[in-house]
Amino acid sequence: EPEVTQTPSHQVTQMGQEVILRCVPISNHLYFYWYRQILGQKVEFLVSFYNNEISEKSEIFDDQFSVERPDGSNFTLKIRSTKLEDSAMYFCASRGQGSDTQYFGPGTRLTVL
Amino acid sequence: AQSVSQHNHHVILSEAASLELGCNYSYGGTVNLFWYVQYPGQHLQLLLKYFSGDPLVKGIKGFEAEFIKSKFSFNLRKPSVQWSDTAEYFCAVNQAAGNKLTFGGGTRVLVKP
Numbered sequence A: 001e002p003e004v005t006q007t008p009s010h011q012v013t014q015m016g017q018e019v020i021l022r023c024v025p026i027s028n029h030l031y032f033y034w035y036r037q038i039l040g041q042k043v044e045f046l047v048s049f050y051n052n053e054i055s056e057k058s059e060i061f062d063d064q065f066s067v068e069r070p071d072g073s074n075f076t077l078k079i080r081s082t083k084l085e086d087s088a089m090y091f092c093a094s095r096g097q098g099s100d101t102q103y104f105g106p107g108t109r110l111t112v113l
Numbered sequence B: 001a002q003s004v005s006q007h008n009h010h011v012i013l014s015e016a017a018s019l020e021l022g023c024n025y026s027y028g029g030t031v032n033l034f035w036y037v038q039y040p041g042q043h044l045q046l047l048l049k050y051f052s053g054d055p056l057v058k059g060i061k062g063f064e065a066e067f068i069k070s071k072f073s074f075n076l077r078k079p080s081v082q083w084s085d086t087a088e089y090f091c092a093v094n095q096a097a098g099n100k101l102t103f104g105g106g107t108r109v110l111v112k113p
Helices: none
Strands: A005-007 A010-013 A019-024 A031-037 A043-050 A053-057 A065-068 A075-079 A088-095 A108-112 B003-006 B010-014 B019-021 B023-026 B032-038 B045-050 B056-058 B064-068 B073-078 B087-094 B107-112
Touching: A005 A088, A010 A019, A019 A088, A019 A108, A043 A065, A043 A075, A075 A088, B003 B087, B010 B019, B019 B107, B023 B032, B023 B087, B032 B064, B032 B073, B045 B056, B045 B064, B045 B073, B073 B087
Parallel strands: A010 A108, B010 B107
Antiparallel strands: A005 A019, A019 A075, A031 A043, A031 A088, A043 A053, A065 A075, A088 A108, B003 B023, B019 B073, B023 B073, B032 B045, B032 B087, B056 B064, B064 B073, B087 B107
């Protein structure tokens, strides 16, 4: 069964550094999402992406965040200048055309020191 | 804004016991409802979903959930749990198919053998 994959599984970075989290959605899916879960808190929506554009973003998704689909397979989340409070598990999800189900990746644990 | 609450943070029970996890949402319009499960070390997987029709929904692995519109609830049930049901369970809603998901805080279930 096809799965969403994410790399790396764990990323440690220094405050102020840029990080890029990578996701490979299921191959024929067209809708892409990023969510995050800070330790002990709820899973929160960050952004949705379709047809090379952001469809919707949350208040969390400020100018420090960006998303890109650089090629036909990857979907990336960039944090330009990381802060301590960006430490969280980041989940990518994808959804196929005409489907109502989002499929999640295993997550990337980001630790900002 | 919509919100989702899950009543229990932790549940411990023995094998063969029955399980019921509560989920309530706050939103006056039409919602789609989901239960996801995250087994230790694995990604979020869809257990079941409700969009319309029969309010009693059957999912994978013997789980079912009942949508009670008047109570804004979507409780998850399993008549007889197994050790392999040890996981974290998340209730989620969205307002339209494919739209961003709003998650509850999750319930960690530990099934003792």
